[in-house]
Amino acid sequence: MSWFEAVVLGVLQGLTEFLPISSSAHIRIVGDLAGWGDPGAAFTAVIQIGTELAVLVYFRHDIARIVSTWTLSLFRPALRGDVDARLGWYVIVGTIPIVVLGIAFEDQIQTLARDLRLTATMLVVVGLLLFAADRYASLTKPLKRLGMRDAVFLGLAQACALIPGVSRSGATISLGLALGYEREAAARYAFLLAIPAVLGSGFYQLPDVAELGSDEVGATAIAAVVAFVVGYATIAWLLRYISTHDFTPFVVYRVALGLTVFGLLAAGVLTPR
Numbered sequence: 001m002s003w004f005e006a007v008v009l010g011v012l013q014g015l016t017e018f019l020p021i022s023s024s025a026h027i028r029i030v031g032d033l034a035g036w037g038d039p040g041a042a043f044t045a046v047i048q049i050g051t052e053l054a055v056l057v058y059f060r061h062d063i064a065r066i067v068s069t070w071t072l073s074l075f076r077p078a079l080r081g082d083v084d085a086r087l088g089w090y091v092i093v094g095t096i097p098i099v100v101l102g103i104a105f106e107d108q109i110q111t112l113a114r115d116l117r118l119t120a121t122m123l124v125v126v127g128l129l130l131f132a133a134d135r136y137a138s139l140t141k142p143l144k145r146l147g148m149r150d151a152v153f154l155g156l157a158q159a160c161a162l163i164p165g166v167s168r169s170g171a172t173i174s175l176g177l178a179l180g181y182e183r184e185a186a187a188r189y190a191f192l193l194a195i196p197a198v199l200g201s202g203f204y205q206l207p208d209v210a211e212l213g214s215d216e217v218g219a220t221a222i223a224a225v226v227a228f229v230v231g232y233a234t235i236a237w238l239l240r241y242i243s244t245h246d247f248t249p250f251v252v253y254r255v256a257l258g259l260t261v262f263g264l265l266a267a268g269v270l271t272p273r
Helices: 001-016 023-034 041-058 060-073 085-103 106-111 114-136 148-162 168-179 183-210 214-241 250-269
Strands: none
Touching: 001 023, 001 041, 001 214, 023 250, 041 183, 041 214, 060 085, 060 183, 085 106, 085 148, 085 183, 106 148, 106 214, 114 168, 114 250, 148 168, 148 183, 168 250, 183 214, 214 250
16 A cells, blocks of 8 residues: 555545544545555554544543543442443443444454445435434433433444444434434544444554555554544534534435445446455
């Protein structure tokens, strides 16, 4: 992989990781259209470390408060009802589904799940689900009303993002909206929930990238750094945007992209695998 490819894919990762349009789908599609081929699940997982570091920096005060309150609550029963202590438990519990399914279906995730026909289908289907949730849900619940039942459901939604085209933020935000949470609350929790899963996956896949040689390691590192910078800006923009706008533009984009991929597959421009 050239440095130019790494920069392009890093920008793409930073732009699409937090928007509900699937970063893995874009990296897969652009790689094929540009003639670079599929960069692979390992590369995708590792450069996501960059975008998650952007989450850590952007939400550093929230994360520090949640971690400290959760830790203290282990020794101080009076703190166990605090919203930050509960959020700590919800993130832990919500991470379990994606870890279990990711390990159980690792081979399928790196092979069968990367079929572009499946990717295109998920782009359209989840886009329509996002539209329905955004249009018809109550959107009245703040994040402090999150409970264990919803945390489990949101964790299961996040696990669906193991399939390219679903989008981690898209699946989690869609269900969050369907459960009645405010747009910003759903997005904020989706970002926090993704931290342990994405960092764990990225570091787990590091040896696979290291085996490809120093050139690939260097290109992956460049892509991760670029993804961090672009991802930070994207988080800031998205949270401002959804405070006054709905998700309709992302829905239209997802459906259009999915249908375009189907068209390119039918024309032979793209190959499914």
